[in-house]
Amino acid sequence: MADDGIEKSAILLIAMGEEYAAEVLKHLGPKEVQKLGHAMAALKSVPRKRVEEVIDDFDTTARDSAAVLVDTDAYVRSVLTKALGDDKAANLISRILQGGDTNGIEGLKWMDAPTVADLIRNEHPQIIATILVHLEKDHASDILNHFTERLRNDVVLRIATLEGIQPEALKELNDVMLRLLSGSANIKKSAMGGVRTVAEILNFMGTANETTVIDSIREYDPELAQKVLDEMFVFENLLDIDDRSIQLLLREIQSDSLILAMKGASETLREKIFKNMSQRAAEMLREDLESRGPVRLSEVEAEQKEILKIVRRLADEGQIVLGGAGGEEMV
16 A cells, blocks of 8 residues: 555545444454554644545544544554454564564564574564564574574573563664664654563574573573563463373373362363373262362462472473474474
8 A cells, every 4th residue: 555545545444433443453464453553643634624535434424523532542452352352463563552562573573583693693582572572473483593592592581581672672773673673762662572582582492402401591590580481381382292292191190189289170182181091080080170160260270380390300300392383393
Protein backbone atom coordinates (compact mmCIF):
# COMPACT_ATOMS: atom_id res chain seq x y z
CA MET A 1 0.00 0.00 0.00
CA ALA A 2 1.22 3.50 -0.80
CA ASP A 3 1.49 6.00 2.08
CA ASP A 4 -1.68 7.80 0.98
CA GLY A 5 -3.50 4.48 0.74
CA ILE A 6 -2.40 3.53 4.26
CA GLU A 7 -3.69 6.81 5.66
CA LYS A 8 -7.02 6.41 3.87
CA SER A 9 -7.33 2.87 5.19
CA ALA A 10 -6.56 4.05 8.71
CA ILE A 11 -9.24 6.78 8.52
CA LEU A 12 -11.76 4.24 7.26
CA LEU A 13 -10.98 1.82 10.09
CA ILE A 14 -11.30 4.53 12.74
CA ALA A 15 -14.63 5.68 11.30
CA MET A 16 -15.95 2.10 11.15
CA GLY A 17 -15.68 1.57 14.89
CA GLU A 18 -13.80 -1.03 16.89
CA GLU A 19 -15.89 -4.12 16.15
CA TYR A 20 -15.91 -3.75 12.36
CA ALA A 21 -12.30 -2.58 12.26
CA ALA A 22 -11.24 -5.65 14.23
CA GLU A 23 -13.04 -7.92 11.75
CA VAL A 24 -11.18 -6.27 8.85
CA LEU A 25 -7.79 -6.58 10.56
CA LYS A 26 -8.31 -10.30 11.11
CA HIS A 27 -8.03 -10.81 7.35
CA LEU A 28 -4.76 -8.87 6.91
CA GLY A 29 -1.18 -10.05 7.22
CA PRO A 30 1.18 -8.88 9.99
CA LYS A 31 2.93 -6.32 7.79
CA GLU A 32 -0.35 -4.69 6.76
CA VAL A 33 -1.60 -4.68 10.35
CA GLN A 34 1.59 -3.04 11.57
CA LYS A 35 1.46 -0.34 8.89
CA LEU A 36 -2.20 0.40 9.60
CA GLY A 37 -1.56 0.39 13.34
CA HIS A 38 1.14 3.04 12.99
CA ALA A 39 -1.11 5.10 10.72
CA MET A 40 -4.07 4.92 13.12
CA ALA A 41 -1.87 5.85 16.07
CA ALA A 42 -0.70 8.95 14.16
CA LEU A 43 -4.25 10.15 13.42
CA LYS A 44 -4.95 12.27 16.49
CA SER A 45 -7.50 14.39 14.60
CA VAL A 46 -8.99 13.96 11.12
CA PRO A 47 -10.81 16.94 9.53
CA ARG A 48 -14.37 16.41 8.30
CA LYS A 49 -13.39 17.15 4.69
CA ARG A 50 -10.73 14.46 4.76
CA VAL A 51 -13.16 11.90 6.12
CA GLU A 52 -15.74 12.74 3.46
CA GLU A 53 -13.12 12.43 0.73
CA VAL A 54 -12.17 8.96 1.91
CA ILE A 55 -15.55 7.48 2.76
CA ASP A 56 -18.72 8.80 1.18
CA ASP A 57 -20.61 5.83 2.54
CA PHE A 58 -19.87 7.07 6.04
CA ASP A 59 -21.39 10.50 5.43
CA THR A 60 -23.65 10.22 8.46
CA THR A 61 -20.72 9.47 10.76
CA ALA A 62 -18.78 12.41 9.31
CA ARG A 63 -21.73 14.83 9.87
CA ASP A 64 -21.96 13.94 13.58
CA SER A 65 -18.78 15.87 14.38
CA ALA A 66 -16.56 18.45 12.75
CA ALA A 67 -13.67 16.10 13.13
CA VAL A 68 -13.06 12.49 14.09
CA LEU A 69 -11.46 12.82 17.52
CA VAL A 70 -10.50 9.62 19.30
CA ASP A 71 -8.17 8.40 21.99
CA THR A 72 -6.12 6.67 19.33
CA ASP A 73 -3.79 4.88 21.74
CA ALA A 74 -6.72 3.20 23.49
CA TYR A 75 -8.44 2.59 20.15
CA VAL A 76 -5.40 0.88 18.61
CA ARG A 77 -4.91 -1.28 21.72
CA SER A 78 -8.55 -2.35 21.70
CA VAL A 79 -8.79 -3.03 17.97
CA LEU A 80 -5.53 -4.98 17.72
CA THR A 81 -6.34 -7.06 20.79
CA LYS A 82 -9.81 -7.91 19.47
CA ALA A 83 -8.42 -8.78 16.06
CA LEU A 84 -5.31 -10.72 17.04
CA GLY A 85 -5.81 -11.81 20.64
CA ASP A 86 -3.75 -10.77 23.65
CA ASP A 87 -0.55 -12.67 22.84
CA LYS A 88 -0.21 -11.68 19.17
CA ALA A 89 -1.20 -8.07 19.80
CA ALA A 90 1.05 -7.42 22.82
CA ASN A 91 4.39 -6.94 21.05
CA LEU A 92 2.80 -5.19 18.07
CA ILE A 93 1.03 -2.73 20.40
CA SER A 94 4.26 -1.98 22.26
CA ARG A 95 6.10 -1.30 19.01
CA ILE A 96 3.35 0.95 17.66
CA LEU A 97 2.36 2.92 20.75
CA GLN A 98 5.58 3.23 22.73
CA GLY A 99 7.28 5.49 20.25
CA GLY A 100 9.95 3.05 19.11
CA ASP A 101 9.98 2.66 15.34
CA THR A 102 11.40 -0.84 14.98
CA ASN A 103 12.05 -0.82 11.25
CA GLY A 104 15.67 -1.72 11.97
CA ILE A 105 14.68 -4.71 14.08
CA GLU A 106 12.10 -5.72 11.47
CA GLY A 107 14.92 -5.76 8.92
CA LEU A 108 16.91 -8.17 11.10
CA LYS A 109 13.93 -10.54 11.19
CA TRP A 110 14.35 -11.15 7.47
CA MET A 111 18.07 -11.98 7.75
CA ASP A 112 19.41 -15.43 8.55
CA ALA A 113 21.01 -16.04 11.95
CA PRO A 114 24.68 -16.11 10.80
CA THR A 115 24.24 -12.74 9.06
CA VAL A 116 22.64 -11.12 12.11
CA ALA A 117 25.28 -12.63 14.40
CA ASP A 118 28.04 -11.13 12.24
CA LEU A 119 26.32 -7.73 12.27
CA ILE A 120 25.90 -7.44 16.03
CA ARG A 121 28.59 -9.64 17.63
CA ASN A 122 30.95 -6.68 18.17
CA GLU A 123 28.33 -4.50 19.86
CA HIS A 124 28.11 -4.17 23.64
CA PRO A 125 26.43 -7.28 25.15
CA GLN A 126 23.67 -5.08 26.61
CA ILE A 127 22.89 -3.75 23.14
CA ILE A 128 22.86 -7.29 21.75
CA ALA A 129 20.49 -8.37 24.53
CA THR A 130 18.17 -5.45 23.76
CA ILE A 131 18.12 -6.40 20.08
CA LEU A 132 17.47 -10.11 20.69
CA VAL A 133 14.41 -9.57 22.91
CA HIS A 134 12.73 -7.93 19.90
CA LEU A 135 13.20 -11.02 17.73
CA GLU A 136 11.30 -14.30 17.60
CA LYS A 137 12.56 -16.68 20.28
CA ASP A 138 13.81 -19.38 17.88
CA HIS A 139 15.59 -16.76 15.76
CA ALA A 140 17.26 -15.28 18.84
CA SER A 141 18.35 -18.74 19.96
CA ASP A 142 19.89 -19.51 16.56
CA ILE A 143 21.78 -16.20 16.62
CA LEU A 144 23.13 -16.95 20.11
CA ASN A 145 24.44 -20.29 18.87
CA HIS A 146 26.70 -18.38 16.45
CA PHE A 147 28.39 -16.42 19.26
CA THR A 148 31.37 -17.51 21.31
CA GLU A 149 30.49 -19.24 24.56
CA ARG A 150 31.63 -16.26 26.60
CA LEU A 151 29.55 -13.75 24.65
CA ARG A 152 26.52 -16.07 24.55
CA ASN A 153 26.54 -16.53 28.32
CA ASP A 154 26.98 -12.80 28.93
CA VAL A 155 24.10 -11.86 26.61
CA VAL A 156 21.69 -14.45 28.03
CA LEU A 157 22.45 -13.32 31.58
CA ARG A 158 21.68 -9.74 30.55
CA ILE A 159 18.36 -10.82 29.00
CA ALA A 160 17.46 -12.69 32.19
CA THR A 161 18.05 -9.59 34.31
CA LEU A 162 16.46 -7.20 31.80
CA GLU A 163 13.23 -5.99 33.40
CA GLY A 164 12.49 -3.39 30.77
CA ILE A 165 14.03 -1.21 28.10
CA GLN A 166 14.66 2.33 29.26
CA PRO A 167 14.65 5.31 26.88
CA GLU A 168 18.45 5.60 27.12
CA ALA A 169 18.86 1.97 26.03
CA LEU A 170 16.53 2.49 23.08
CA LYS A 171 18.46 5.63 22.13
CA GLU A 172 21.70 3.64 22.08
CA LEU A 173 19.99 0.89 20.11
CA ASN A 174 18.76 3.58 17.73
CA ASP A 175 22.38 4.58 17.00
CA VAL A 176 23.39 0.95 16.48
CA MET A 177 20.52 0.36 14.05
CA LEU A 178 21.55 3.35 11.88
CA ARG A 179 19.00 5.66 13.46
CA LEU A 180 16.09 3.47 12.41
CA LEU A 181 14.75 3.40 15.96
CA SER A 182 13.33 6.44 17.68
CA GLY A 183 15.40 7.94 20.50
CA SER A 184 12.57 10.04 21.82
CA ALA A 185 12.76 10.85 25.54
CA ASN A 186 9.04 10.18 25.74
CA ILE A 187 9.40 6.48 24.99
CA LYS A 188 7.77 4.40 27.67
CA LYS A 189 9.56 1.50 29.28
CA SER A 190 8.91 -1.65 27.25
CA ALA A 191 8.17 -4.81 29.24
CA MET A 192 10.57 -7.19 27.52
CA GLY A 193 13.23 -9.62 28.61
CA GLY A 194 13.20 -11.44 31.94
CA VAL A 195 13.22 -15.07 33.04
CA ARG A 196 10.41 -16.23 30.73
CA THR A 197 12.17 -14.78 27.66
CA VAL A 198 15.41 -16.57 28.54
CA ALA A 199 13.56 -19.84 29.14
CA GLU A 200 11.80 -19.61 25.77
CA ILE A 201 15.08 -18.84 23.99
CA LEU A 202 16.93 -21.69 25.71
CA ASN A 203 14.15 -24.12 24.81
CA PHE A 204 15.30 -23.77 21.20
CA MET A 205 18.99 -24.14 22.02
CA GLY A 206 21.02 -27.35 21.86
CA THR A 207 21.67 -29.17 25.15
CA ALA A 208 25.41 -28.43 25.33
CA ASN A 209 25.05 -24.66 24.89
CA GLU A 210 21.99 -24.62 27.15
CA THR A 211 23.99 -26.23 29.96
CA THR A 212 26.87 -23.74 29.75
CA VAL A 213 24.44 -20.82 29.75
CA ILE A 214 22.57 -22.13 32.81
CA ASP A 215 25.86 -22.80 34.62
CA SER A 216 26.95 -19.23 33.88
CA ILE A 217 23.70 -17.83 35.27
CA ARG A 218 24.00 -20.12 38.32
CA GLU A 219 27.44 -18.69 39.12
CA TYR A 220 25.95 -15.21 39.07
CA ASP A 221 22.71 -16.04 40.89
CA PRO A 222 21.67 -19.63 41.75
CA GLU A 223 18.09 -18.58 42.47
CA LEU A 224 17.78 -16.87 39.08
CA ALA A 225 19.14 -19.99 37.37
CA GLN A 226 16.51 -22.13 39.10
CA LYS A 227 13.75 -19.73 38.03
CA VAL A 228 14.90 -20.08 34.42
CA LEU A 229 14.93 -23.89 34.73
CA ASP A 230 11.45 -23.85 36.24
CA GLU A 231 10.16 -21.82 33.29
CA MET A 232 11.91 -24.02 30.75
CA PHE A 233 10.28 -27.29 31.75
CA VAL A 234 6.83 -27.37 33.32
CA PHE A 235 4.85 -30.41 34.40
CA GLU A 236 2.81 -30.58 31.20
CA ASN A 237 6.08 -30.89 29.25
CA LEU A 238 6.18 -34.51 30.42
CA LEU A 239 4.01 -35.07 27.35
CA ASP A 240 7.10 -34.36 25.25
CA ILE A 241 9.34 -37.08 26.66
CA ASP A 242 9.29 -40.70 25.49
CA ASP A 243 7.53 -43.60 27.20
CA ARG A 244 10.76 -45.19 28.42
CA SER A 245 11.67 -41.95 30.20
CA ILE A 246 8.22 -41.77 31.78
CA GLN A 247 8.66 -45.33 33.08
CA LEU A 248 12.06 -44.49 34.57
CA LEU A 249 10.61 -41.39 36.17
CA LEU A 250 7.68 -43.26 37.73
CA ARG A 251 10.11 -45.57 39.54
CA GLU A 252 11.55 -42.53 41.32
CA ILE A 253 8.25 -41.02 42.48
CA GLN A 254 6.27 -41.93 45.59
CA SER A 255 2.61 -42.71 44.90
CA ASP A 256 1.27 -39.95 47.19
CA SER A 257 3.44 -37.41 45.41
CA LEU A 258 2.23 -38.59 41.99
CA ILE A 259 -1.42 -38.43 43.04
CA LEU A 260 -1.10 -34.84 44.22
CA ALA A 261 0.82 -33.74 41.13
CA MET A 262 -1.68 -35.38 38.77
CA LYS A 263 -4.59 -33.50 40.36
CA GLY A 264 -3.38 -30.52 38.29
CA ALA A 265 -2.50 -32.46 35.14
CA SER A 266 -4.41 -32.43 31.87
CA GLU A 267 -6.37 -35.52 30.84
CA THR A 268 -3.88 -36.12 28.02
CA LEU A 269 -0.93 -36.20 30.41
CA ARG A 270 -2.83 -38.45 32.82
CA GLU A 271 -3.46 -40.95 30.04
CA LYS A 272 0.21 -40.89 29.05
CA ILE A 273 1.18 -41.74 32.62
CA PHE A 274 -1.50 -44.43 32.97
CA LYS A 275 -0.35 -46.22 29.82
CA ASN A 276 3.20 -46.44 31.14
CA MET A 277 2.08 -48.30 34.27
CA SER A 278 0.88 -51.84 34.76
CA GLN A 279 -2.86 -52.24 34.35
CA ARG A 280 -3.30 -52.89 38.08
CA ALA A 281 -1.18 -49.90 39.11
CA ALA A 282 -3.04 -47.64 36.66
CA GLU A 283 -6.43 -48.76 38.02
CA MET A 284 -5.31 -48.11 41.60
CA LEU A 285 -4.02 -44.66 40.63
CA ARG A 286 -7.30 -43.80 38.89
CA GLU A 287 -9.24 -44.82 42.01
CA ASP A 288 -6.95 -42.79 44.27
CA LEU A 289 -7.36 -39.72 42.06
CA GLU A 290 -11.15 -40.04 42.10
CA SER A 291 -11.34 -40.62 45.85
CA ARG A 292 -8.96 -37.78 46.74
CA GLY A 293 -10.95 -34.65 47.56
CA PRO A 294 -10.17 -31.07 46.59
CA VAL A 295 -6.52 -30.10 47.03
CA ARG A 296 -4.96 -26.65 47.33
CA LEU A 297 -3.38 -25.48 44.09
CA SER A 298 -0.23 -24.52 46.00
CA GLU A 299 0.15 -28.14 47.20
CA VAL A 300 -0.27 -29.47 43.66
CA GLU A 301 2.28 -27.03 42.22
CA ALA A 302 4.76 -27.78 45.00
CA GLU A 303 4.54 -31.51 44.32
CA GLN A 304 4.90 -30.96 40.58
CA LYS A 305 8.07 -28.95 41.20
CA GLU A 306 9.49 -31.78 43.31
CA ILE A 307 8.84 -34.21 40.46
CA LEU A 308 10.44 -31.79 38.00
CA LYS A 309 13.57 -31.78 40.17
CA ILE A 310 13.71 -35.55 39.72
CA VAL A 311 13.22 -35.08 35.96
CA ARG A 312 16.12 -32.64 35.82
CA ARG A 313 18.36 -34.98 37.88
CA LEU A 314 17.60 -37.95 35.62
CA ALA A 315 18.28 -35.78 32.57
CA ASP A 316 21.59 -34.55 34.01
CA GLU A 317 22.56 -38.18 34.70
CA GLY A 318 21.76 -39.05 31.09
CA GLN A 319 19.05 -41.54 32.05
CA ILE A 320 16.28 -39.67 30.23
CA VAL A 321 16.15 -37.24 27.32
CA LEU A 322 14.00 -34.16 27.60
CA GLY A 323 11.90 -33.22 24.56
CA GLY A 324 11.95 -29.78 22.96
CA ALA A 325 12.91 -27.92 19.83
CA GLY A 326 16.53 -27.62 20.90
CA GLY A 327 17.08 -31.27 21.74
CA GLU A 328 19.24 -33.52 19.65
CA GLU A 329 17.59 -35.93 17.26
CA MET A 330 17.66 -39.55 18.44
CA VAL A 331 18.87 -42.21 15.99
